[in-house]
Amino acid sequence: xxxxxxxxxxxxxxxxxxxxxxxxxxxxxxxxxxxxxxxxxxxxxxxxxxxxxxxxxxxxxxxxxxxxxxxxxxxxxxxxxxxxxxxxxxxxxxxxxxxxxxxxxxxxxxxxxxxxxxxxxxxxxxxxxxxxxxxxxxxxxxxxxxxxxxxxxxxxxxxxxxxxxxxxxxxxxxxxxxxxxxxxxxxxxxxxxxx
Amino acid sequence: xxxxxxxxxxxxxxxxxxxxxxxxxxxxxxxxxxxxxxxxxxxxxxxxxxxxxxxxxxxxxxxxxxxxxxxxxxxxxxxxxxxxxxxxxxxxxxxxxxxxxxxxxxxxxxxxxxxxxxxxxxxxxxxxxxxxxxxxxxxxxxxxxxxxxxxxxxxxxxxxxxxxxxxxxxxxxxxxxxxxxxxxxxxxxxxxxxx
Numbered sequence: 527x528x529x530x531x532x533x534x535x536x537x538x539x540x541x542x543x544x545x546x547x548x549x550x551x552x553x554x555x556x557x558x559x560x561x562x563x564x565x566x567x568x569x570x571x572x573x574x575x576x577x578x579x580x581x582x583x584x585x586x587x588x589x590x591x592x593x594x595x596x597x598x599x600x601x602x603x604x605x606x607x608x609x610x611x612x613x614x615x616x617x618x619x620x621x622x623x624x625x626x627x628x629x630x631x632x633x634x635x636x637x638x639x640x641x642x643x644x645x646x647x648x649x650x651x652x653x654x655x656x657x658x659x660x661x662x663x664x665x666x667x668x669x670x671x672x673x674x675x676x677x678x679x680x681x682x683x684x685x686x687x688x689x690x691x692x693x694x695x696x697x698x699x700x701x702x703x704x705x706x707x708x709x710x711x712x713x714x715x716x717x718x719x720x721x
Numbered sequence: 722x723x724x725x726x727x728x729x730x731x732x733x734x735x736x737x738x739x740x741x742x743x744x745x746x747x748x749x750x751x752x753x754x755x756x757x758x759x760x761x762x763x764x765x766x767x768x769x770x771x772x773x774x775x776x777x778x779x780x781x782x783x784x785x786x787x788x789x790x791x792x793x794x795x796x797x798x799x800x801x802x803x804x805x806x807x808x809x810x811x812x813x814x815x816x817x818x819x820x821x822x823x824x825x826x827x828x829x830x831x832x833x834x835x836x837x838x839x840x841x842x843x844x845x846x847x848x849x850x851x852x853x854x855x856x857x858x859x860x861x862x863x864x865x866x867x868x869x870x871x872x873x874x875x876x877x878x879x880x881x882x883x884x885x886x887x888x889x890x891x892x893x894x895x896x897x898x899x900x901x902x903x904x905x906x907x908x909x910x911x912x913x914x915x916x
Contacts, residue, residue: 530794532787533865543737543745545761548840550738550745558787558865566740567790568763568840592727592753593838595762599725600838607839638883639891642837643788643795644802645743645763650888670728670753686896688833693845693888696834700895701881707902 533558572607574650575618576694584718585675602692614651627663630655652698678719728753767802769845770813771889779913780870784820797887809846822858825850847893873914
């Protein structure tokens, strides 16, 4: 018996809501125990991408914006959505340019996650970006952003104490901090952030 | 001018789907630039909780299950949903007992995140748990779980390379790893996991 195969049986499924970004489906199911149940899922039409941009002074670049679903203001690494059909790196480069007016010569993929797997299929890919230079910003006209630079280790401390709360941001900053302490960072970044 | 106040105007809102766990609302909005737009949000009725259980041999306890929204099998730390009206710790203790048949004498809150804030308001709280002892497992009858113990640092390596992909799991393992390297772990755990 293969314990990793799908134990759910879908009896009936229907799309109950759809917009440009998500599709919500309701399913009548038999759960793994064989009992009748319901399962609502949220399909994300785009992949999430995140960027940890580190400048030559060891700062991380953060973006501040009001998150409508949370009804709260949130400081995060530059993030956005990209088509599943193009490489995540291209989407990440676009977000860094659009949100921060920055391009980076050096990129490294550092993390890949499923963000909320009890209900959604949203996936994220996160990159470390360095050797930054300024380019004209092209903010999405629906966004209203602030951009700030803070020392990298201050960002890590804020993630640790729940002051930065976005999951992609928290995981990415912890990942880069661990890379620093395990000697896995490119020399240029290790020198800039210190420790 | 307060840059952190809500720049979205809701013209009209309606619930388009609801079940025991989520509520999906469609909003006709004016976006931050003043343009007409749409925003679909997913409200989570429960708070997510996660537990990093570390045993006396330095293993982390993981749970394997098929995640229906992803259509994929996933190994994760013990997780579940709890009522917003009860302390997250109680929900975490219940999940550890139900999913793994374990209780822990020592608990420490280590992380608080918003999981997918472009669409949802789902929040998570994660705990470190140690000084474990076995109790009768009480698995939710709709779940079909496997439980495994792996060396803590192997779990961290699997998170780093995207083999463990769940965001709560990835962030929590990176957090505990960073605590280890920064000397912030309780002595009992630090000794058990080594390094």
